[in-house]
Amino acid sequence: MNQPMKRPVTEDAPRGLVCRTCGCRHFRVLYTRRAWGGRLLRRRVCRHCGRRITTYEQPAGSLV
Numbered sequence: 001m002n003q004p005m006k007r008p009v010t011e012d013a014p015r016g017l018v019c020r021t022c023g024c025r026h027f028r029v030l031y032t033r034r035a036w037g038g039r040l041l042r043r044r045v046c047r048h049c050g051r052r053i054t055t056y057e058q059p060a061g062s063l064v
């Protein structure tokens with residue numbers, strides 16, 4: 001899943017993030033924190049089944 005286009009939406013889930021329980025890609029962000037390395041820790045909950053996951057994201061502008 002390599003999409004050349006970058007969407008400016010920051011609240012969207014990172015690419016490839018899929019709920020392991022139900023397979024959907026729709027997550028609601030519960031909260032965002034600063035993590036080590038200047039990254040962002042996001043606590044997300046699946047809108048479909050309610051599974052909670054934690055993701056680490058690079059802040060916008062510093063994508064590798």
Ligand SMILES: [Zn+2]
Pocket residue numbers: 019020021022023024046047048049050051
């Ligand atoms: Zn789910």
